[in-house]
Amino acid sequence: xxxxxxGSQSARKKAMAGxxxxxxxxxSTHPFRTYTEEEKKGLAVHVxxxxxxxxKSAVLDNLDMNVRKGSIYGLLGxxxxxxxxxxxxxxxxxxxxxxxxxxxxEEPGCRHWRYTLRNVGYxxxxxxxxxxxxxxxxxxxxxxLHQMQKEDYHKRKAHLLELLDxxxxxxxxxxxxxxxxxxxxxxxxxxxQPALLVLDEPTVGVDPVLRATIWDxxxxxxxxxxxxxxxxxxYIEECRQADTVGMLRNGRLLAEDDPSLLLKDFEKDTLExxxxxxxKRHAITVKVEGGQTINADSSEQVAIMKxxxxxxxxxxxxxxxxxxxCVGFGSKLRCPRFRIVAAIIVRKWANLLKDKSLLLxxxxxxxxxxxxxxxxxxxxxxxxxxxxxNDDVGWNLTxxxxxxxxxxxxxxxxxxxxxxxxxxxxxxxxxxxxxAQWEVEHGNAWGVIHAPTYFSQFLPIKYEQDNFDxxxxxxxxxxHLYMDNSNQQIAVxxxxxxxxxxxxLFNLTLALIPEPFRKLVPTPPSLSPLYIExxxxxxxxxxxxxxxxxxxxxxxxxxxxxxxxAVSFVHEKNDGNLDRAYAAGVNPTEIILGHYIxxxxxxxxxxxxxxxxxxxxFETPMVGSFGIVALQALLLAFTGMSLGLLISSLxxxxxxxxxxxxxxxxxxxxxxxxxWPLEANPPVLYYPALAFPTTWGAETLRSTMxxxxxxxxxxxxxxxxxxxxxxxxxxLLATISLRDRQ
Numbered sequence: 001x002x003x004x005x006x007g008s009q010s011a012r013k014k015a016m017a018g019x020x021x022x023x024x025x026x027x028s029t030h031p032f033r034t035y036t037e038e039e040k041k042g043l044a045v046h047v048x049x050x051x052x053x054x055x056k057s058a059v060l061d062n063l064d065m066n067v068r069k070g071s072i073y074g075l076l077g078x079x080x081x082x083x084x085x086x087x088x089x090x091x092x093x094x095x096x097x098x099x100x101x102x103x104x105x106e107e108p109g110c111r112h113w114r115y116t117l118r119n120v121g122y123x124x125x126x127x128x129x130x131x132x133x134x135x136x137x138x139x140x141x142x143x144x145l146h147q148m149q150k151e152d153y154h155k156r157k158a159h160l161l162e163l164l165d166x167x168x169x170x171x172x173x174x175x176x177x178x179x180x181x182x183x184x185x186x187x188x189x190x191x192x193q194p195a196l197l198v199l200d201e202p203t204v205g206v207d208p209v210l211r212a213t214i215w216d217x218x219x220x221x222x223x224x225x226x227x228x229x230x231x232x233x234x235y236i237e238e239c240r241q242a243d244t245v246g247m248l249r250n251g252r253l254l255a256e257d258d259p260s261l262l263l264k265d266f267e268k269d270t271l272e273x274x275x276x277x278x279x280k281r282h283a284i285t286v287k288v289e290g291g292q293t294i295n296a297d298s299s300e301q302v303a304i305m306k307x308x309x310x311x312x313x314x315x316x317x318x319x320x321x322x323x324x325x326c327v328g329f330g331s332k333l334r335c336p337r338f339r340i341v342a343a344i345i346v347r348k349w350a351n352l353l354k355d356k357s358l359l360l361x362x363x364x365x366x367x368x369x370x371x372x373x374x375x376x377x378x379x380x381x382x383x384x385x386x387x388x389x390n391d392d393v394g395w396n397l398t399x400x401x402x403x404x405x406x407x408x409x410x411x412x413x414x415x416x417x418x419x420x421x422x423x424x425x426x427x428x429x430x431x432x433x434x435x436a437q438w439e440v441e442h443g444n445a446w447g448v449i450h451a452p453t454y455f456s457q458f459l460p461i462k463y464e465q466d467n468f469d470x471x472x473x474x475x476x477x478x479x480h481l482y483m484d485n486s487n488q489q490i491a492v493x494x495x496x497x498x499x500x501x502x503x504x505l506f507n508l509t510l511a512l513i514p515e516p517f518r519k520l521v522p523t524p525p526s527l528s529p530l531y532i533e534x535x536x537x538x539x540x541x542x543x544x545x546x547x548x549x550x551x552x553x554x555x556x557x558x559x560x561x562x563x564x565x566a567v568s569f570v571h572e573k574n575d576g577n578l579d580r581a582y583a584a585g586v587n588p589t590e591i592i593l594g595h596y597i598x599x600x601x602x603x604x605x606x607x608x609x610x611x612x613x614x615x616x617x618f619e620t621p622m623v624g625s626f627g628i629v630a631l632q633a634l635l636l637a638f639t640g641m642s643l644g645l646l647i648s649s650l651x652x653x654x655x656x657x658x659x660x661x662x663x664x665x666x667x668x669x670x671x672x673x674x675x676w677p678l679e680a681n682p683p684v685l686y687y688p689a690l691a692f693p694t695t696w697g698a699e700t701l702r703s704t705m706x707x708x709x710x711x712x713x714x715x716x717x718x719x720x721x722x723x724x725x726x727x728x729x730x731x732l733l734a735t736i737s738l739r740d741r742q
């Protein structure tokens with residue numbers, strides 16, 4: 001098959017009038033014209049033996065196509081025939097597997113391709129609009145992408161608003177009807193007066209009157225301004241107004257010629273009949289939705305045609321090796337242009353400011369989390385309900401010496417608890433131990449404190465050397481505690497507080513005994529040979545809150561930055577805005593930087609509010625440099641932003657982005673030594689955890705906040721360096737991922 005087009009515009013008109021003979025076809029089954037080498041120089045788009053597939057299925061099969069400058073080319077075909085794939089290759093969005101493509105004299109993806117794209121206007125099949133913004137804001141953003149002058153922009157905007165019968169430029173896009181949105185999308189493609197206009201089904205959902213107006217305007221652009229237009233449509237008959245019609249089926253062109261000549265050659269009344277006739281001659285079954293077969297003389301709209309999917313192996317294709325003039329890492333990771341990055345930042349903030357409730361949420365949520373942590377986590381539980389049973393009969397010393405008192409150590413002990421521990425423990429008295437235990441088993445109290453019958457008598461003598469091996473005396477001289485250990489933190493607290501009450505009990509007991517007889521009461525020896533000196537680092541009153549505070553700051557800084565950016569590109573990819581940006585010559589580096597810088601201001605506010613609440617409002621201990629803590633928190637946030645952008649570049653659904661975000665968050669939260677010492681991890685998890693940025697970030701914050709170490713300590717500068725390395729690595733990875741998917 002030799003790809004050809006009709007000749008000049010005048011030749012086309014003569015052929016329509018029947019005043020000249022048409023160039024002969026190669027054969028009776030393939031309506032294509034030959035095209036001279038001289039005429040090929042006037043082509044705006046030249047496609048030669050193009051092949052492109054996904055997996056083992058060929059989408060474009062050895063396709064040839066030619067679009068003459070200053071003409072309208074109507075590309076027809078059912079859904080799934082390869083129209084959108086072909087357009088993406090022409091726009092440089094996809095790399096062909098074989099063949100060659102030339103657009104305005106340049107090969108897509110070459111060194112100067114982004115300059116070529118300044119002369120290309122693109123309206124994708126999706127609306128590709130920022131629905132939260134106004135019509136004017138959408139137009140202004142794309143004018144900045146195309147680097148239009150301010151005066152030119154305002155003139156073009158006024159012209160297009162009138163031409164396309166659009167409402168006020170202040171109208172928010174999401175409040176428009178479907179047809180109005182389609183017209184706004186078309187206005188964006190026409191805004192910068194491109195030399196090549198690529199329109200993917202621009203008249204879908206537009207009323208017939210406006211459709212005719214759009215076609216008249218496109219006809220005028222081609223005839224008077226020399227604009228080349230490639231338009232795909234499901235409304236086959238409207239392509240009669242095109243200079244050339246290409247009928248695409250299963251990745252191959254069935255015909256490419258002037259529509260009037262196609263009607264004449266096949267002796268049909270409509271282009272739809274021509275298309276169905278060609279499908280039948282090529283033994284292709286065309287079906288409408290619901291499975292009904294269309295006959296050759298059917299007048300059903302081809303807009304609802306569905307084709308049977310068929311796999312085609314690539315080894316049968318006579319492919320021509322595809323050559324790119326520039327490939328590799330540097331071809332897409334070019335130096336960003338400040339004006340493009342600034343345009344993305346302005347547009348992103350316009351989006352954020354439109355949804356003030358969401359902006360308020362992302363700004364205050366980290367502050368709220370750190371507030372809840374400081375107010376709740378790490379503090380001792382209070383008002384714990386405990387039951388006590390005092391079976392102690394006391395110690396009646398008056399029988400030995402009338403001047404000695406009656407002492408009940410059980411009562412004294414419970415008085416000590418009521419007096420000194422009432423903030424933490426609330427005592428309820430019961431007389432029966434079994435009933436008290438039943439109350440604990442049924443969740444009515446946290447535990448039972450039991451003073452045995454001879455507690456007062458055995459307590460003073462249990463520490464005498466002769467009684468150390470006497471189990472009766474040892475057990476009788478103890479307070480027995482029956483706990484609900486379902487909550488370990490509460491159980492440990494109760495045991496600690498009750499143990500602290502024993503020295504007070506001993507002192508109260510001695511106070512009741514007259515001075516001359518106090519020496520008769522043996523002093524309890526220390527139960528441990530270990531004497532704890534003053535800590536060299538930290539203080540003797542450090543709490544769990546002190547340990548976990550650096551970890552909480554770490555995870556709040558890191559996690560909220562992930563959640564902030566993880567869906568950045570998802571909506572833009574799905575609604576076509578990312579495709580449209582690429583078609584304007586924007587490269588992945590500029591997109592990444594635009595989004596990144598937009599979120600930096602929010603992240604700085606988040607970190608600032610966290611620091612203010614933690615260290616000023618709740619006075620979280622800070623021994624070292626506040627600057628190091630702030631720097632580490634910012635680096636963690638930047639790393640989280642990079643990971644979020646990477647996730648956003650990988651997925652196509654918001655749900656997937658959320659799942660990946662949580663999937664990366666929880667392992668780091670549990671394994672990084674944030675809520676439990678890193679050394680407690682089993683070896684199989686300990687060493688992988690050392691690679692996490694949160695592990696080193698938490699260690700840096702802990703070393704600075706609690707130990708007070710300066711930046712030249714390895715534990716401090718290593719954490720800063722590792723986090724910075726992760727930040728750069730993930731940012732580059734996000735850019736490369738976005739480039740590869742471009």
